[in-house]
Amino acid sequence: MPDLMFHVERAEAVDHAMTPQLAFRLRIEDTTPGEHIHTVALRCQIQIEAPRRRYDADEKELLLDLFGEPERWGQTLRPMLWTNTTITVPAFTATTLVDVPVPCTFDFNNAATKYFHALKEGHVPVTLLFSGTVFYDRGDGALQVAQIPWDRQATYRLPVEVWKNMMDLYYPNTAWLELRRDVFEQLYQYKMKRGIPTWEQTIEALLPQLEKKAAS
8 A cells, every 4th residue: 555755845837837837846755665656636735824923013013803913823823724725636646746835825805815925035834735636556566446545745844935926026016906996096196087098106195185084
């Protein structure tokens, strides 16, 4: 019966994808000798281990939306589910390398986007949890089926720079914000009535008014 072990060797941005995407380069090793793996239907859950990282004052301020005031982090700072994904691992014997794709977004309604955007540098501890089904034979050609135990996982320290470089690749010097449609229509009317040529100039025109209102 296969005894699969998992190790993340690196992570990097995927060039020319339809949307921003990271790929974790995953090494899979079958420690049971004499077996041939026909295929693996692999499920992977990726968690951000937020409590296992230190944060400076600027990062804590940007993380208020996720975790609240730092004084409460003892209760609110918890591991975060990043994503679930599935891949089909092709045939191999003993060991193989595959990519685990992770679609990403610059949508600030997404908790992972808020989290990564708040960080300046360093690493993010992540855990990859595995499950799925293995199709194999013991060298006699008879197809066997086995389940991957739920305790199989791999840890990795994802460089913050990898995330930021990926977003710079897909959105150079740009960010985007999703708005409720009625709010967008109000903003659009404001822009048109004043003949403001760009959305950036529209926001810049509104900010002093909002700051003055907040200060009064």
